[in-house]
Amino acid sequence: MKTSSVGAWVAVCIGVFYLLMPLMGTVEFSLRMLRGTYSFEAYKILGTGEFQQSFLFSMIIALLTIIVSVLIVVPTVYFVQLRLPKLRPIVEFITLLPLVIPAIVLVFGYLRLYNSSSWLPLTGTAEATNVLLLFAYVALALPYMYRAIDSGMRTVDVRTLTEAAESLGAGLGTILFTVILPNVRSAVLSGAFLTFAIVIGEFTIASLLDRPVFGTYLQNVGAGKPYNASALSVVAFAITWASMGLMQVFGRDRRPKVAH
Amino acid sequence: MAYLELKSIVKSFGSTKVVQQFDLAVDQGEFVSFLGPSGCGKTTVLRMIAGFEQPSAGSITVEGQEISHLPPAKRNIGMVFQAYALFPNLTVGQNVGFGLKLAGVPKAERDARVAEMLEIIKLPQLADRYPYQLSGGQQQRVALARALAVRPKILLLDEPLSALDAKIRVSLREEIRALQRQLGITTIFVTHDQEEALSISDRIVVMHEGKAAQIGAPFEIYNSPKTKFVASFVGTLNILEATVMDWGQMRLSIDGRDVTTSHGFTAKAGEKVSVALRPEAATLGWTNDGRNHMAGTVEEVAFLGSVVRVRVRFEHQTISLDTFNDPANPPPLRGATVAVAFKPEDLIILEGGTTEANHEPGTAVDAPVAVTELA
Numbered sequence: 001m002k003t004s005s006v007g008a009w010v011a012v013c014i015g016v017f018y019l020l021m022p023l024m025g026t027v028e029f030s031l032r033m034l035r036g037t038y039s040f041e042a043y044k045i046l047g048t049g050e051f052q053q054s055f056l057f058s059m060i061i062a063l064l065t066i067i068v069s070v071l072i073v074v075p076t077v078y079f080v081q082l083r084l085p086k087l088r089p090i091v092e093f094i095t096l097l098p099l100v101i102p103a104i105v106l107v108f109g110y111l112r113l114y115n116s117s118s119w120l121p122l123t124g125t126a127e128a129t130n131v132l133l134l135f136a137y138v139a140l141a142l143p144y145m146y147r148a149i150d151s152g153m154r155t156v157d158v159r160t161l162t163e164a165a166e167s168l169g170a171g172l173g174t175i176l177f178t179v180i181l182p183n184v185r186s187a188v189l190s191g192a193f194l195t196f197a198i199v200i201g202e203f204t205i206a207s208l209l210d211r212p213v214f215g216t217y218l219q220n221v222g223a224g225k226p227y228n229a230s231a232l233s234v235v236a237f238a239i240t241w242a243s244m245g246l247m248q249v250f251g252r253d254r255r256p257k258v259a260h
Numbered sequence: 261m262a263y264l265e266l267k268s269i270v271k272s273f274g275s276t277k278v279v280q281q282f283d284l285a286v287d288q289g290e291f292v293s294f295l296g297p298s299g300c301g302k303t304t305v306l307r308m309i310a311g312f313e314q315p316s317a318g319s320i321t322v323e324g325q326e327i328s329h330l331p332p333a334k335r336n337i338g339m340v341f342q343a344y345a346l347f348p349n350l351t352v353g354q355n356v357g358f359g360l361k362l363a364g365v366p367k368a369e370r371d372a373r374v375a376e377m378l379e380i381i382k383l384p385q386l387a388d389r390y391p392y393q394l395s396g397g398q399q400q401r402v403a404l405a406r407a408l409a410v411r412p413k414i415l416l417l418d419e420p421l422s423a424l425d426a427k428i429r430v431s432l433r434e435e436i437r438a439l440q441r442q443l444g445i446t447t448i449f450v451t452h453d454q455e456e457a458l459s460i461s462d463r464i465v466v467m468h469e470g471k472a473a474q475i476g477a478p479f480e481i482y483n484s485p486k487t488k489f490v491a492s493f494v495g496t497l498n499i500l501e502a503t504v505m506d507w508g509q510m511r512l513s514i515d516g517r518d519v520t521t522s523h524g525f526t527a528k529a530g531e532k533v534s535v536a537l538r539p540e541a542a543t544l545g546w547t548n549d550g551r552n553h554m555a556g557t558v559e560e561v562a563f564l565g566s567v568v569r570v571r572v573r574f575e576h577q578t579i580s581l582d583t584f585n586d587p588a589n590p591p592p593l594r595g596a597t598v599a600v601a602f603k604p605e606d607l608i609i610l611e612g613g614t615t616e617a618n619h620e621p622g623t624a625v626d627a628p629v630a631v632t633e634l635a
Contacts, residue, residue, distance in 0.1 A: 157343055163312055164345035164403075166332040168359035168410060182349035 023237070030230035042231035045221070051232065054217035055239070061130070061213065062199035065137040066192045069145045070181075072138065074188070077149050078180055081158050095146035098139050103204040106136060111208070129209050136205045141195035148194070152187020153180070193244050200240050261324060263288035263446050264309070264414055269318035271304050271470075278304050280470040282318070289444040291437065293457040296467035297493065302450045305467075306416050309448065311335050322413055338407030342419040344399040346391035352378070352402050353387035359410035377405040380439065397428040404436065408443065415440070417449040421456065433460050454494045458482060466490045488610040491536045498537040498579045499610070504529050510604075515574035519552040521607040534610040539569065541606035542581035544598050551601040554579070558596045572600050 033041040045051055080091050098106070114122035114132055122132040158180065165175045181188070203215035214236060222229035262285030271279040279301040286292050294302035307313040309320060311332035320328045327335055346355050356377050360370045378384045381401040391399055400420055407415060417436070421429040437460045440447050451457050457464050458478040466473045466481060466489075474481060474490045485491035492499060502512040502519070504527045511520050512535065527533045546553060556572040556579070568591045571580045579600055583591070592598055 156348075157345065160341050160343050160345040161347065163310070163332070164339065164341060164347075164406075165358070166312075167310060167335075167337060167339040168406070169333045169336075169362045170358075171333060174362060179347055179349075183347075185349075 023234075026230045027234050030227060030234055033227035042225075042227040043235070045225075045228040045231060046235060050217060054212050054214045055236070057212055058200050058214040059243070061134060061137060062196045064134050065141055065199050066195050068134065069138045069141050069195060070149075070188055070192070073142070073145045073149050073191075074181055074184070075176060077146065077153050078158065078176065081150075081153055082162060092146070092150075095142045097142075099143050103136075103140065103202075104208075106139065107205045107208045110136060110205075123209065129211060133206060133209050133211050133213075136209075137195075137199050137202065140198055140202070140205075141191075144194040144198070145191040148187045148191035149184055152184040156180070156183045189247065192247060196244060196247070197240060200236065262286055263290075263323060264448075265319075265321045266305070266309070267319045267321075269305065269308065269320070270316045271301070271308060271313060272316045278470050279308075279315075282470070282472060284465060284472065284475065286446060286448070288446055291440055291447045291449065291460065291462045293449045293451060293461040293464045294467055295451055295454060295457040295464050295494070296473075297452055300467040301470040302452075302465075302467045303418060306418055306448060306450050309414070310337055310339050310416050336410070336412050337414045337416060338410065338412035339416045339418065340400070340403050340407050340420045342422050344391070344396070344403050344423075346399055346403055346406070348391055350390075351387065352383070352389050352391070352394070355391070355402055356405045356409050358406060363410060373409055377409045380408075380442075381405045381435075395428075396424050397432055400424065400432060401435070404439070408439075408445070413446070415445050415447045417447065419450055419452070421451070421453075429456075436460070458494070466493060468493075485536065485608065485610070488534050488536070491608065491610055496539050496580070498539065498542075498581075500535050500537065500577050500579070502533055502535045504531050504533060512607075514554065515577050517554040517574060519554065519607060520604045521609060522605040523607070523609045525609045536608040536610055537579060537602060537606060539580050539582040542579060542600050542602040544570065544581070544583060544592065545601060546599050547601050551603050552607065554600045555597060556600060558592045558594050558598055561591050561594060563591065570598075572598060 030042050031038040031040070033039060076091065080088050110132060111123065112118075114120050116124040122128045161179050161183070162175055165179045170179070200214060202213065203219060206213040207216045207219070218229060218232050218236070221232060264284075264286040266282060266284045269279055269282040270277065282301075282305055284292070294305060296302045304313060308315050308328070311327070311330060311334075315328055318328075319326055322335075322337075346352075347358065350358065353374050357370050357374045360373055365373070374387070375384065378387055381404060383398060383401060383405075386394065386398065386402075391402070394402065400423075404420070420436070421433055424432065433456055436449075449457070449461065458481070461478055463475060464478055464481050465475045468487075468489045474486045476484075481490065481494055485494060485497075488499060491497050500514050502514045504525075505511040505513050505518065507525075507527070507529055509520065510522065510524065511518060512533070513519070514535070521535070525533060554572075554574060556574045558570060559573040559578060560571040562569040562571075563585070566585050567582050568585055569580055569582050570592060571578050581600060
């Protein structure tokens with residue numbers, strides 16, 4: 001074996017170790033609820049309604065976040081690329097803001113703007129607060145969604161496809177949904193994976209808006225029941241990965257791949 | 261009245277005028293080519309007909325109806341792009357049926373029309389393939405079928421052959437022409453390839469700097485170019501600088517050698533004019549049939565197979581001429597003194613003469629595919 005490939009293997013091993021170690025530690029810890037023996041005792045919490053409700057709630061919010069952000073980002077990227085290429089730096093800057101502004105700042109802003117005595121009291125009811133939470137997550141997902149779709153759309157000849165569709169009598173809606181969106185599907189999916197992962201793990205905004213998401217539930221459990229909290233983390237991790245896998249299976253381009 | 265009429269079209273991007281006072285009348289079923297170098301405005305005119313660009317001034321009418329205010333989707337004008345522009349997520353059949361579906365054609369009727377179109381382009385077996393599974397030539401034929409499926413009033417072809425291999429280019433252009441004749445559809449074809457334009461058009465519009473430099477049948481454009489630009493862009497041409505000797509007798513002098521032309525001109529004695537001579541119009545050797553003769557030295561001999569191209573130098577200028585290969589008559593040697601002979605009517609006087617100095621006088625100008633034309 002060459003020295004260079006030994007170095008590469010060492011680097012990969014360190015990386016894998018770094019990523020897997022905490023996970024393995026969590027798994028190991030979650031199995032030690034009963035003294036002196038490994039058991040799945042801590043995993044019994046999965047049968048509780050609280051866990052199921054909070055996780056389902058987070059999943060629904062995640063899916064809605066994906067749908068809303070796709071509906072916002074795809075037309076935006078399309079118009080920036082086709083009609084307003086000069087706006088690209090500005091739009092890119094705006095989409096990066098959620099990375100720069102901490103979630104805590106965002107949510108305090110929301111609370112000031114939309115509190116129950118404001119002009120738009122979105123925090124007045126649970127339903128309206130859910131909507132606010134959804135919009136907050138759309139903002140958080142923006143950098144990832146925008147980048148994924150923007151790079152996906154650059155690989156497609158948007159202008160010519162648009163003109164071809166127009167010359168065949170297509171209106172804007174048809175062009176966006178039957179021509180552009182299907183051709184950036186894999187980009188949309190990769191944006192969706194990231195969005196899903198962010199929403200399932202989000203804590204700050206949900207906690208301050210007092211929404212029963214998985215993150216806040218996990219924190220409550222962790223405060224008093226460390227073994228159960230570890231078990232929940234492991235399961236949440238597995239479910240998140242499984243959901244992403246499912247999205248990939250169902251959302252994937254099912255055309256056979258043929259090399260040119 | 262013409263079927264498609266463009267009147268005084270002007271298009272400016274900012275302060276740049278890309279198209280200037282462009283007029284054209286196209287009859288129904290006619291095949292017209294826009295020929296010119298890149299940046300001459302030919303694609304811009306095409307895109308204005310399609311509706312992708314708005315003219316800054318002027319009018320575009322189809323069957324007497326003004327269309328310049330209509331969006332592309334409402335014009336019923338088919339378009340084929342250089343980059344094929346098939347929808348990658350749809351099969352060949354779905355691509356061809358795309359416009360019909362939008363028009364609300366019932367499925368049964370749509371399927372029949374798609375099958376008919378695929379039959380016409382000779383690809384009926386490929387209906388379920390995706391564009392990326394097809395070759396470039398096949399993709400472009402599908403694009404053609406897609407554009408024609410909706411029975412457009414006019415078909416626009418924007419350099420449809422440029423991305424293809426030379427062989428497919430020739431066979432597909434013949435197919436396009438045959439299909440166009442069969443369907444009788446009014447067609448505008450944009451190309452920078454003079455051979456393409458000459459071989460398939462009813463009429464050619466040679467464009468230069470946003471204007472129509474000359475509009476005419478291929479025979480007319482090739483044999484009687486009006487301007488120096490047209491002469492140099494279409495075919496291979498010797499452009500020479502001549503001094504007028506005698507206006508009445510149409511006598512000129514090229515590098516001190518007296519020649520006559522049968523084409524009239526307005527320049528006075530002593531003035532300089534640009535003249536042009538096709539390589540195939542000149543021969544080597546002395547004759548007694550009233551031709552012009554110019555003695556010179558053979559500077560270069562290029563053996564191209566069926567054709568031998570010889571460049572003969574006089575004082576400052578040269579003439580390239582083409583002779584057919586003859587096994588009994590080997591080409592002249594470099595340095596030999598020869599006579600170049602040509603008929604007075606083959607010496608073309610160019611409009612705008614010396615002012616439009618695109619090329620050094622006395623050089624042969626090769627258009628992009630001049631060699632294929634001769635080979």
